[in-house]
Amino acid sequence: MDQKYIRNFSIIAHIDHGKSTLADRVLLTSGAITLREFRDQLLDDMDLERERGITIKASAVTVEYKLDGRTYMLNMIDTPGHVDFHYEVSRALAACDGALLVVDAAQGVEAQTVANAHLARKSKLDLVPVVNKIDLPAARPEDTAMEVEALMHTPAEDCIFTSAKTGAGIDDMMRAVIERLPAPRGNPDAHTKALIFDSKYDDYRGVVVYIRVFDGRVNVGDKIRMMGTQEVYQVTELGKFMPRAVQADSLSAGEVGFLIANIRTVKSVHVGDTITLFGKEAPDPLPGYRPPQQMVFCDLYPGPTTQFPELRDALEKVQLNDAALTFQPINSDALGFGFRCGFLGMLHMEIVQERAEREHGVEVVQTAPTVPYQVLKKDGKVIEVDSAGDLPDPNYVEEIREPIVRVDLIVPTDSIGPVMQLAEERRASYQHQEHLSADRVILTYEFPLAEIIYDFYDKLKSATRGYGTMDYEMIGFRADSLVKLDILVNNNKVDALSVIVHRDTAERRGRRLIQRLRKEISRHLFEIPLQAAIGSKVIARETIKAVGKNVTAKCYGGDITRKRKLLEKQKEGKKRMKMVGNVEIPQKAFMAVLEVGGDEE
Amino acid sequence: MCPDSCKKKPAEVLPAPAAAALYVHVPFCRAKCRYCDFYSLVAEPSLARRYVRALRREWARHRERLARPLTSTFVGGGTPSAIPIELLDDLLALTGELCDTHGEFTVEINPGTVDASLADLLVRRGVNRVSIGAQSFDPGELRLLGRIHDAGQTGSTVRLVRDRGIENFGLDLIYGIPGQDVSSWRRTLGQALDLGIAHLSCYALSFEPGTPLEDDLRAGRVREVDESVQRECYELAIDLARQAGLEHYEISNFARPGRQCVHNLTYWHNRPYLGLGPGAASYLDGQRRTNVPDLAAYLAAVEAGLSPPATDECLVGKRHQAETLMLELRLIEGVDRRAFASRFGVDVVEAFSSTISRYAAQGAVVVTPDRVRLSRRALFVADTILADLLAEVSL
Numbered sequence: 001m002d003q004k005y006i007r008n009f010s011i012i013a014h015i016d017h018g019k020s021t022l023a024d025r026v027l028l029t030s031g032a033i034t035l036r037e038f039r040d041q042l043l044d045d046m047d048l049e050r051e052r053g054i055t056i057k058a059s060a061v062t063v064e065y066k067l068d069g070r071t072y073m074l075n076m077i078d079t080p081g082h083v084d085f086h087y088e089v090s091r092a093l094a095a096c097d098g099a100l101l102v103v104d105a106a107q108g109v110e111a112q113t114v115a116n117a118h119l120a121r122k123s124k125l126d127l128v129p130v131v132n133k134i135d136l137p138a139a140r141p142e143d144t145a146m147e148v149e150a151l152m153h154t155p156a157e158d159c160i161f162t163s164a165k166t167g168a169g170i171d172d173m174m175r176a177v178i179e180r181l182p183a184p185r186g187n188p189d190a191h192t193k194a195l196i197f198d199s200k201y202d203d204y205r206g207v208v209v210y211i212r213v214f215d216g217r218v219n220v221g222d223k224i225r226m227m228g229t230q231e232v233y234q235v236t237e238l239g240k241f242m243p244r245a246v247q248a249d250s251l252s253a254g255e256v257g258f259l260i261a262n263i264r265t266v267k268s269v270h271v272g273d274t275i276t277l278f279g280k281e282a283p284d285p286l287p288g289y290r291p292p293q294q295m296v297f298c299d300l301y302p303g304p305t306t307q308f309p310e311l312r313d314a315l316e317k318v319q320l321n322d323a324a325l326t327f328q329p330i331n332s333d334a335l336g337f338g339f340r341c342g343f344l345g346m347l348h349m350e351i352v353q354e355r356a357e358r359e360h361g362v363e364v365v366q367t368a369p370t371v372p373y374q375v376l377k378k379d380g381k382v383i384e385v386d387s388a389g390d391l392p393d394p395n396y397v398e399e400i401r402e403p404i405v406r407v408d409l410i411v412p413t414d415s416i417g418p419v420m421q422l423a424e425e426r427r428a429s430y431q432h433q434e435h436l437s438a439d440r441v442i443l444t445y446e447f448p449l450a451e452i453i454y455d456f457y458d459k460l461k462s463a464t465r466g467y468g469t470m471d472y473e474m475i476g477f478r479a480d481s482l483v484k485l486d487i488l489v490n491n492n493k494v495d496a497l498s499v500i501v502h503r504d505t506a507e508r509r510g511r512r513l514i515q516r517l518r519k520e521i522s523r524h525l526f527e528i529p530l531q532a533a534i535g536s537k538v539i540a541r542e543t544i545k546a547v548g549k550n551v552t553a554k555c556y557g558g559d560i561t562r563k564r565k566l567l568e569k570q571k572e573g574k575k576r577m578k579m580v581g582n583v584e585i586p587q588k589a590f591m592a593v594l595e596v597g598g599d600e601e
Numbered sequence: 602m603c604p605d606s607c608k609k610k611p612a613e614v615l616p617a618p619a620a621a622a623l624y625v626h627v628p629f630c631r632a633k634c635r636y637c638d639f640y641s642l643v644a645e646p647s648l649a650r651r652y653v654r655a656l657r658r659e660w661a662r663h664r665e666r667l668a669r670p671l672t673s674t675f676v677g678g679g680t681p682s683a684i685p686i687e688l689l690d691d692l693l694a695l696t697g698e699l700c701d702t703h704g705e706f707t708v709e710i711n712p713g714t715v716d717a718s719l720a721d722l723l724v725r726r727g728v729n730r731v732s733i734g735a736q737s738f739d740p741g742e743l744r745l746l747g748r749i750h751d752a753g754q755t756g757s758t759v760r761l762v763r764d765r766g767i768e769n770f771g772l773d774l775i776y777g778i779p780g781q782d783v784s785s786w787r788r789t790l791g792q793a794l795d796l797g798i799a800h801l802s803c804y805a806l807s808f809e810p811g812t813p814l815e816d817d818l819r820a821g822r823v824r825e826v827d828e829s830v831q832r833e834c835y836e837l838a839i840d841l842a843r844q845a846g847l848e849h850y851e852i853s854n855f856a857r858p859g860r861q862c863v864h865n866l867t868y869w870h871n872r873p874y875l876g877l878g879p880g881a882a883s884y885l886d887g888q889r890r891t892n893v894p895d896l897a898a899y900l901a902a903v904e905a906g907l908s909p910p911a912t913d914e915c916l917v918g919k920r921h922q923a924e925t926l927m928l929e930l931r932l933i934e935g936v937d938r939r940a941f942a943s944r945f946g947v948d949v950v951e952a953f954s955s956t957i958s959r960y961a962a963q964g965a966v967v968v969t970p971d972r973v974r975l976s977r978r979a980l981f982v983a984d985t986i987l988a989d990l991l992a993e994v995s996l
Binding site for chain 1: 914985989
């Protein structure tokens with residue numbers, strides 16, 4: 001098809017602003033799905049992705065749409081809706097020529113709207129702003145359009161007003177996609193270059209790769225090379241999802257579709273990589289590729305130590321469909337054999353743990369997540385450390401650098417005070433602020449990533465009565481005064497509880513941490529001292545008293561079942577325990593490291 | 602045999618010896634004590650009559666499952682001595698027909714419910730052991746517990762049975778009563794031991810959910826006695842009982858030589874028994890069965906010729922072993938390793954090595970070539986250890 005009749009676009013929006021319903025409207029209005037299918041979609045099925053209200057994996061759908069007597073091919077590319085998948089979003093956008101920026105008419109512009117607009121601008125995409133949900137009683141379409149104007153410096157009149165639910169404005173939106181978004185301008189005769197923007201594992205066909213062809217073409221039977229990984233495959237199948245899979249003999253410049261080439265694991269397929277033809281390689285790949293970058297690490301241990309092989313199998317299976325997960329075996333003094341795992345972010349971590357448990361039936365004990373640190377040693381070498389336990393002896397350390405992120409916070413004007421205070425507690429440095437409207441403002445900060453990975457979002461929500469939203473982007477590593485805080489339980493250092501903290505807050509965190517541990521670890525037959533220490537200096541201590549009395553006296557007239565159940569109840573909720581020396585430490589204790597907020601007792 | 606519900610193949614269920622112990626639950630009291638959550642109702646003669654008749658029918662269904670002669674019969678409650686004397690006569694006649702004179706035949710009695718004619722009845726029906734719910738000798742403590750008797754009535758009850766030749770009698774006492782201190786407990790123990798008792802049970806008060814006393818605790822009207830005081834009370838009971846010639850043989854129980862409670866030893870050795878009456882538990886052919894504690898439902902079913910409603914479970918494999926361990930470790934002598942091995946085909950120390958070795962290292966469990974037992978220091982925290990042993994099974 002002539003490229004001038006193709007549009008490649010994405011719908012970008014803050015969570016819950018109606019992106020998926022709008023996408024379904026596009027399918028309905030172009031006849032790709034029936035009204036009944038559309039209604040079923042509205043009801044939503046409760047799988048892992050839907051439960052969290054996000055789309056974890058991107059995909060692309062092709063529809064045909066008639067306008068003024070001509071048929072257009074519209075390729076709608078989905079983007080993951082969570083900050084953990086920032087890079088994946090940027091690659092999905094790179095596959096587009098334009099985007100619809102959707103804003104909820106009742107909620108207005110939010111942090112992800114800003115981040116998405118920012119990303120889209122970086123990808124040099126043309127944007128059409130869409131103010132959606134105008135049917136809601138609380139809708140403020142004009143105010144929202146003004147916020148969009150403030151954000152994007154485009155006139156408010158350029159906004160399209162829609163309701164994905166009722167169908168209002170959808171035709172205008174389709175016209176705008178065709179008239180205001182550019183057609184692709186690739187060279188069909190140049191060396192083949194196709195961008196990988198997603199991949200999925202299919203039990204029957206292996207890896208299904210989503211591509212956007214920029215130049216040249218790819219045919220079934222072609223030998224292809226991935227320019228980043230240098231791997232070579234032979235194409236067995238090409239096609240488009242409309243939304244059912246429709247096979248094609250070739251995909252040429254400007255087109256979007258899927259490619260199957262007997263690839264066994266998604267690990268071999270890197271989002272952002274460029275596909276070219278083997279033997280007729282393009283001289284340079286498409287720009288913007290980088291290998292997956294893990295920003296959060298934690299250790300996973302099998303609940304019962306005997307389940308180590310099962311845990312490995314589970315992680316391998318999860319990895320089949322999740323190229324961003326990394327893991328390698330480790331051996332902790334305290335916890336035995338397990339895996340150090342790397343994730344794109346906290347959500348990604350939760351998803352992996354949940355999948356390992358839910359889909360593969362292993363019980364997992366997880367240590368507190370940490371960010372990766374760079375350590376400049378006295379000998380001038382820089383090493384990467386993804387666990388506090390791996391930090392070299394302080395005598396060999398010149399400086400420790402931590403990852404820094406740029407964070408956009410969109411908050412109501414009247415909660416600026418509490419939000420600034422929260423930022424200060426988290427060692428953030430203020431950059432600038434920008435008014436979106438009379439009552440909302442964008443605050444931009446640089447935060448150490450470690451300070452926001454765990455409960456920051458919850459704290460932000462409570463500081464803004466639920467209205468605050470955030471988005472972040474990695475900007476680099478920076479040195480700070482960081483130290484390793486060790487925790488001793490019953491006089492044994494527990495490596496899995498060590499944590500890297502800022503020197504100024506170390507004492508408070510140490511105290512808080514062992515107070516939490518005192519609550520999580522149940523009383524034993526002996527007294528258990530708990531200490532927090534930096535090097536050999538103990539900065540806080542607590543004691544868990546020995547059990548004084550724990551005996552049921554009576555036989556209950558021979559009702560042994562009842563007695564046994566009472567005893568079994570004592571261990572309830574204490575599964576996932578790990579023995580460290582003579583002390584049983586429950587899973588929750590390992591996460592206590594993170595809960596630094598809240599008041600001390 | 603095993604019910605379908607337990608889904609185990611018959612081969613997995615160990616053959617169990619026939620039960621030679623009988624428990625009869627009498628679900629009536631004169632008044633409900635404020636701490637008690639055993640199943641009982643305030644006695645009403647017409648209900649009591651129907652109950653005894655139903656008991657006879659339930660009994661007829663099960664009597665073939667008992668080995669004879671019985672080693673023990675235990676009539677407990679509730680308060681067996683709280684039902685009209687002619688009904689108690691019927692009940693004891695029923696159970697007594699199986700009891701050979703060498704077997705232990707215990708009836709629980711409560712001070713304030715026993716007179717000369719009742720004591721005569723016990724002797725006439727062959728009862729050779731009584732267990733007396735004294736609980737305390739302090740008037741304030743008895744009031745707080747909601748007991749109907751005073752300290753003097755405990756003494757007269759003892760005299761009534763002893764005068765008729767029942768030398769094998771024991772007292773139940775409670776410590777950890779709100780407001781009680783060590784010296785008050787010392788006085789109670791002293792008075793109990795002065796009565797020349799053959800058996801003594803000392804229980805720490807527990808606040809059972811749903812009892813008036815637990816309400817008081819939650820509302821702040823009473824306070825729990827400090828753990829360290831309770832521990833001191835416990836240690837004192839051990840010391841004074843021993844000085845009085847009573848041997849400590851189970852966590853909460855003491856007896857003169859040869860006067861250990863044979864019936865309770867059946868429970869602690871996890872051997873079979875038959876229980877009759879609403880709320881009574883049985884352990885027959887590897888199956889545990891507890892009648893639903895509801896007199897109306899019990900009467901309705903039995904009078905219609907059916908089994909009383911009950912919950913049941915089957916014990917197999919390591920679970921059965923763990924439960925045996927949970928019970929036998931309550932005995933001061935602990936578990937006989939050889940007996941355990943011949944019963945289950947495994948050495949107990951190997952089967953539960955992780956928990957046993959952990960607590961042995963802490964001095965809480967003592968392992969010898971012949972036995973495994975709790976150390977004296979560990980008795981008062983036994984449940985911590987027993988819970989870990991049970992948890993080994995669920996993993």
